[in-house]
Amino acid sequence: MKQSIRNLIIFSMLFGVSVTGHAQSVTPLATTEVIPTTAASPVVTATSTTTTTTTTSTQTVFDVFYAQMAAEQAAIAKQAEAEAEAQANAQKLAAGMQLAFKYCPFLQESNAQKARKGIADIGKKAAEQADDAKSKDPSISQNGKQEIAQDKQSADLGKACEIFMKDGGETGSAGAVVLAEVRENKSAFDGKRLKDIAKLCPNYSKMSEEKKNLFWVWTMMSIAKVESSCDPGAENKDAPHGTAYGLFQLGKDQCDGADLKDKVENTKCAVRKLASELAERKTLIASTATGKNGNTNWAAICEGNAKECGRNGDSVQKTKALISQFGACGGRVSSNDDNSAKGEEKAEAKPKGKRSPSGKPQKPQKKAIEPQVT
Numbered sequence: 001m002k003q004s005i006r007n008l009i010i011f012s013m014l015f016g017v018s019v020t021g022h023a024q025s026v027t028p029l030a031t032t033e034v035i036p037t038t039a040a041s042p043v044v045t046a047t048s049t050t051t052t053t054t055t056t057s058t059q060t061v062f063d064v065f066y067a068q069m070a071a072e073q074a075a076i077a078k079q080a081e082a083e084a085e086a087q088a089n090a091q092k093l094a095a096g097m098q099l100a101f102k103y104c105p106f107l108q109e110s111n112a113q114k115a116r117k118g119i120a121d122i123g124k125k126a127a128e129q130a131d132d133a134k135s136k137d138p139s140i141s142q143n144g145k146q147e148i149a150q151d152k153q154s155a156d157l158g159k160a161c162e163i164f165m166k167d168g169g170e171t172g173s174a175g176a177v178v179l180a181e182v183r184e185n186k187s188a189f190d191g192k193r194l195k196d197i198a199k200l201c202p203n204y205s206k207m208s209e210e211k212k213n214l215f216w217v218w219t220m221m222s223i224a225k226v227e228s229s230c231d232p233g234a235e236n237k238d239a240p241h242g243t244a245y246g247l248f249q250l251g252k253d254q255c256d257g258a259d260l261k262d263k264v265e266n267t268k269c270a271v272r273k274l275a276s277e278l279a280e281r282k283t284l285i286a287s288t289a290t291g292k293n294g295n296t297n298w299a300a301i302c303e304g305n306a307k308e309c310g311r312n313g314d315s316v317q318k319t320k321a322l323i324s325q326f327g328a329c330g331g332r333v334s335s336n337d338d339n340s341a342k343g344e345e346k347a348e349a350k351p352k353g354k355r356s357p358s359g360k361p362q363k364p365q366k367k368a369i370e371p372q373v374t
Contacts (some may be wrong), residue, residue: 016083137171139179144210145169147327148218155325157221161229163223163263174224174247174267175217181271182216188275189216196283200320201329211328217310219284220271224248224320226300232263240310248298285316 137145148169163172182189191197191204191212200202201215221230224247228234236244241251245260248270250328252260255269277296278284286296288308296302300319301308309316324327 037288151327161221174263176222177267178217178271182213185275188278203330218326219323222319223300224317
């Protein structure tokens with residue numbers, strides 16, 4: 001636009017001025033014309049002169065300005081045409097990318113990851129709200145909550161484990177995560193497939209769907225109690241595969257970058273890993289704790305010697321005892337400590353009779369037979 005204004009000013013100033021070419025004369029050329037004569041008349045020759053004049057064309061400044069404006073307009077039109085072509089190509093590319101995203105899952109991965117992260121954040125916030133003392137879980141019946149409350153009173157789980165189940169029977173943040181994951185992976189947590197559930201929980205097959213789900217929340221709480229005392233900040237730097245973190249003592253390489261110090265993320269990873277294990281070995285209690293080929297990651301559910309289950313190979317007995325305290329199961333499994341205590345009680349109660357000063361029981365004396373008088 002600035003260029004056009006400048007040209008218009010120049011045109012205004014110089015309009016009417018013309019450039020005229022000079023005239024150039026050409027030297028006359030003489031021509032001789034022969035006049036035909038008869039035989040009787042003499043030959044007469046006439047000479048005439050022709051003058052040719054050449055004049056250059058005249059070009060005004062207006063013609064120059066017009067040509068320049070025409071060139072600029074042509075350039076603008078060409079640029080507009082190029083932009084239109086580029087826009088059309090962009091639209092074609094966008095349409096092609098939309099088809100690619102639609103039919104190629106690999107290209108959808110980044111968007112899917114964002115969507116999953118958004119959903120996970122919403123789920124995490126909802127789960128954390130469950131730790132509020134006033135929070136209520138509408139998915140659990142009032143009867144179910146009352147039974148949980150009674151079981152919590154008799155079980156030695158401690159205050160920390162309320163992030164799984166509160167004393168009033170409501171689920172805490174970790175318990176809400178377990179409940180959601182179990183409901184989503186019903187096939188993995190189907191007790192009918194697990195060969196040892198009948199021993200751990202004799203009434204499992206008779207329970208309602210709700211109680212079965214709550215049984216798994218109780219089970220995960222029992223594992224966390226043995227593994228970390230239900231402490232989300234627990235760390236074990238002496239774990240076989242590097243430092244173990246959180247409620248379920250998991251390693252960083254086991255949970256795809258999850259924040260293992262976060263109770264919600266740690267629990268979610270643990271439930272999914274357990275679901276994967278159960279699908280392979282068909283029992284809750286494993287025989288080895290290698291974490292491979294269906295074996296468990298936790299000594300708390302590994303029943304074997306120290307080599308197979310780690311230094312805390314006897315911790316499974318504590319887990320089993322806690323699991324059995326879920327009232328709906330209808331049975332109680334004693335831990336090794338309880339068994340040994342009962343054994344000591346029996347040993348102390350076995351000797352009968354009076355004790356001598358040395359502490360040894362005295363043998364009962366036989367009555368003397370009195371002679372009969374006849």
